[in-house]
Amino acid sequence: MSPALGVLIAFFAIAIGLGLVARRGHTMSLEQWSVGGRGFGSVFVFLLMAGEIYTTFTFLGGSGWAYGRGAPAFYILCYGAIAYSASYFLLPVIWRYAQPRKLVSQADFFVAKYESRPLGILVAVVSVIALIPYLVLQLKGLGIIVSEASYGSVTPTTAVWAGTAALIAYVVISGVRGSAWTAALKDVMILVVVVVIGIYLPLHHHGGFREMFVAIDTAKPGFLTLPATGMSPVWFVSTVMLTALGFYMWPQFFASVYTAKNEDVFRKNAVVLPLYQLVILFVFFAGFAAVLTVPGLAGPEADLSLLRIAKQTFGPWSVGIIGAAGLLTALVPGSMILITAATIIAQNIYRALVPTASDRTVSVLARALVPVLALVAVVMTLSGGQGIVALLLMGYNFVTQLFPALILSLGERPKISSTAAFSGILAGELTVASITLTGSTVATLLPSAPQLVKDLNVGIVALIVNVIVLTVAAFLTRNREAPAAASLERP
Amino acid sequence: MIHDSPRPPADPARPTVAAHQPLVFHPYHALALLPMLGLLGGVWFANRVEPYVLGLPFLLFWIVMWVVAASAIMWIIWALDRRRGLAGSATDPTDDTERSS
Numbered sequence: 034m035s036p037a038l039g040v041l042i043a044f045f046a047i048a049i050g051l052g053l054v055a056r057r058g059h060t061m062s063l064e065q066w067s068v069g070g071r072g073f074g075s076v077f078v079f080l081l082m083a084g085e086i087y088t089t090f091t092f093l094g095g096s097g098w099a100y101g102r103g104a105p106a107f108y109i110l111c112y113g114a115i116a117y118s119a120s121y122f123l124l125p126v127i128w129r130y131a132q133p134r135k136l137v138s139q140a141d142f143f144v145a146k147y148e149s150r151p152l153g154i155l156v157a158v159v160s161v162i163a164l165i166p167y168l169v170l171q172l173k174g175l176g177i178i179v180s181e182a183s184y185g186s187v188t189p190t191t192a193v194w195a196g197t198a199a200l201i202a203y204v205v206i207s208g209v210r211g212s213a214w215t216a217a218l219k220d221v222m223i224l225v226v227v228v229v230i231g232i233y234l235p236l237h238h239h240g241g242f243r244e245m246f247v248a249i250d251t252a253k254p255g256f257l258t259l260p261a262t263g264m265s266p267v268w269f270v271s272t273v274m275l276t277a278l279g280f281y282m283w284p285q286f287f288a289s290v291y292t293a294k295n296e297d298v299f300r301k302n303a304v305v306l307p308l309y310q311l312v313i314l315f316v317f318f319a320g321f322a323a324v325l326t327v328p329g330l331a332g333p334e335a336d337l338s339l340l341r342i343a344k345q346t347f348g349p350w351s352v353g354i355i356g357a358a359g360l361l362t363a364l365v366p367g368s369m370i371l372i373t374a375a376t377i378i379a380q381n382i383y384r385a386l387v388p389t390a391s392d393r394t395v396s397v398l399a400r401a402l403v404p405v406l407a408l409v410a411v412v413m414t415l416s417g418g419q420g421i422v423a424l425l426l427m428g429y430n431f432v433t434q435l436f437p438a439l440i441l442s443l444g445e446r447p448k449i450s451s452t453a454a455f456s457g458i459l460a461g462e463l464t465v466a467s468i469t470l471t472g473s474t475v476a477t478l479l480p481s482a483p484q485l486v487k488d489l490n491v492g493i494v495a496l497i498v499n500v501i502v503l504t505v506a507a508f509l510t511r512n513r514e515a516p517a518a519a520s521l522e523r524p
Numbered sequence: 525m526i527h528d529s530p531r532p533p534a535d536p537a538r539p540t541v542a543a544h545q546p547l548v549f550h551p552y553h554a555l556a557l558l559p560m561l562g563l564l565g566g567v568w569f570a571n572r573v574e575p576y577v578l579g580l581p582f583l584l585f586w587i588v589m590w591v592v593a594a595s596a597i598m599w600i601i602w603a604l605d606r607r608r609g610l611a612g613s614a615t616d617p618t619d620d621t622e623r624s625s
Contacts, residue, residue, distance in 0.1 A: 113591075114594040115559060118559050119556070121556065243580075258583055259567070259583070266571055297611055307594040
């Protein structure tokens with residue numbers, strides 16, 4: 034066994050230990066398990082939100098995009114800053130509404146606001162469909178990290194199974210408290226590791242940052258700017274806007290809003306999180322350092338660039354530490370996704386269909402669903418090849434469709450009927466599904482459109498369909514449903 | 525954007541749960557739009573390698589600058605809100621007098 038693998042296993046054990054310690058002194062009701070009893074202050078909510086945001090996608094995908102695509106990767110740095118600015122105004126409103134009503138999931142919010150169980154079930158189904166590929170992505174990252182860090186002695190398949198077993202164990206045992214504690218460990222690790230390698234690799238291989246970028250610009254002209262067509266500024270702006278809109282629509286981000294003990298937590302986070310996001314800059318540095326140092330990783334292999342250059346530069350102990358940081362970036366979001374998806378199915382699908390179910394039944398069901406969901410994700414991870422990225426993009430476009438109906442519900446009463454919200458979301462989701470399954474882009478949908486329009490992110494199309502259907506349905510149902518929406522109590 | 529959609533006036537005939545904390549918008553809240561304008565609008569003319577700033581190609585520097593600015597701007601808004609009592613411990617729900625439901 035390589036020392037790197039030993040380090041990985043040690044951190045695995047620490048993560049599980051933290052999950053067990055975190056549980057002490059708290060009886061695990063559904064409210065404790067999924068929203069930590071609503072008692073988290075700024076630091077824990079910060080850690081949870083940061084923990085969910087810095088996933089394996091940022092660690093491996095961020096460096097992989099910098100390595101494989103260059104400047105288009107910068108979009109990853111942009112959408113967060115915009116979403117955080119909006120969160121200052123958006124999240125306190127959501128929290129203020131959710132807190133006295135004891136909401137535990139995103140679908141609960143739609144049920145309460147629109148007083149519509151069918152809408153809650155639709156949002157719940159959308160959430161789970163969007164979450165599964167996100168979980169698959171974390172497991173895939175886990176497999177890459179462990180097998181690379183073991184220098185090939187552990188196959189990705191074995192790594193995925195072992196990682197999933199650990200994930201299930203501490204999610205079932207400690208719920209969201211385990212995630213928050215592990216997130217604390219993870220954040221320290223990722224901060225130190227990413228900043229150190231992000232500074233060290235350019236200095237070691239190129240003698241400086243400017244020298245590195247000049248070398249890249251000479252070897253690959255145009256790599257450090259957005260191209261005129263394809264991933265052009267139009268693509269960049271439309272992608273940043275879509276991802277910023279979808280940012281807090283991910284059900285696990287939305288649910289972490291409920292863990293806060295007061296609304297000022299979000300305002301503090303809106304100030305600090307943009308700075309914290311600069312961690313991604315150092316991930317880019319590592320990816321750029323790999324461009325000329327470990328060339329030749331094509332297509333999806335670009336995701337290996339960070340670990341490949343680390344293995345070429347450092348000894349096995351350091352590779353183990355880097356791998357452990359990556360491992361935690363998969364475990365923390367993975368656990369949050371599992372908790373969120375299980376809570377949604379138990380609370381918003383099962384309970385909506387079986388209203389007589391007791392709190393205890395729902396709570397037990399939520400935990401029983403964790404291994405089931407994890408196994409579904411393992412099967413998809415091991416069977417799916419190229420389809421994963423397509424699935425993740427579909428997931429992002431899926432959750433973004435919830436944005437119009439959410440924003441229109443934030444006033445004292447929703448500005449549209451529940452039928453309009455339902456129709457808009459459904460139309461948007463069906464558009465996303467057909468676009469994804471047919472592999473359409475704006476260029477294939479509108480072959481005669483000017484290049485400017487062709488470069489738009491295709492997710493915009495689904496959002497436009499969503500808003501049009503929503504608006505038409507809102508006018509058709511305006512007089513019929515408006516009085517019913519007057520009451521604010523849950524059905 | 526949320527900034528453009530102020531709450532509808534409360535119906536005086538009906539008690540509201542959120543009435544104790546209305547969403548108030550001040551002109552300085554529009555500052556929160558600056559990072560979006562800087563990042564999305566700026567990318568059109570900042571899309572170049574030269575000049576290098578702090579060792580970064582200009583496009584990357586531009587984006588990093590606005591991410592830092594976003595943090596500073598949100599801090600200013602938060603500070604102004606606290607001065608007006610719109611943010612801070614006054615909204616802490618552990619204070620039962622604040623909870624009207």
